[in-house]
Amino acid sequence: MTENQIEWSRKRDELVSAVAKLGFPKELGEQIAKQLGSPKAMDRMLAYLYNVKPRTAELVVDEMLAICSDIDSWHSKKAAEEANARYNEMLYYGLGTEDEES
Incomplete structure (x- = not known):
């Protein structure tokens, strides 16, 4: 396993454990980890779980969706910035198709 895979696995396990400690099924934590996709996103979710301690699965899923939405917005912003730079x-510089006459 690569270092990134080890980190992802560690964060997934921590997230599943945090979800289970709140009284939700471990499968919910596994699906949330899969949807979030990155250790940084899982850290955001963990901060929410540790600080808010949501009482319903709907609140947990709502926060996961909000984090996913933030990530999608960030990706869109970066793509727009790249397109604007190009x-x-x-x-x-132009298209480089003009005939240069000297």
Whole structure:
């Protein structure tokens, strides 16, 4: 296993344990970990679980969806910034198809 896989596995186990300690099924924690997908996102979820201690599964899932939405928004923002940078390069340098006449 790579270092990233080990870290992901460790965070998944911590998340599953935290969900189980709140009285929810371990399977819920496993599905949440799978949906979040990254150790950083799982850290955000863990912070929520430890600080808020939600009483219903709906609150847990709602927070997971909010975290996923934030991640999707961040990805969209980065893609838009990249596209804008490429567009600005094209405006500045042109398409490179003009015939240069000297």
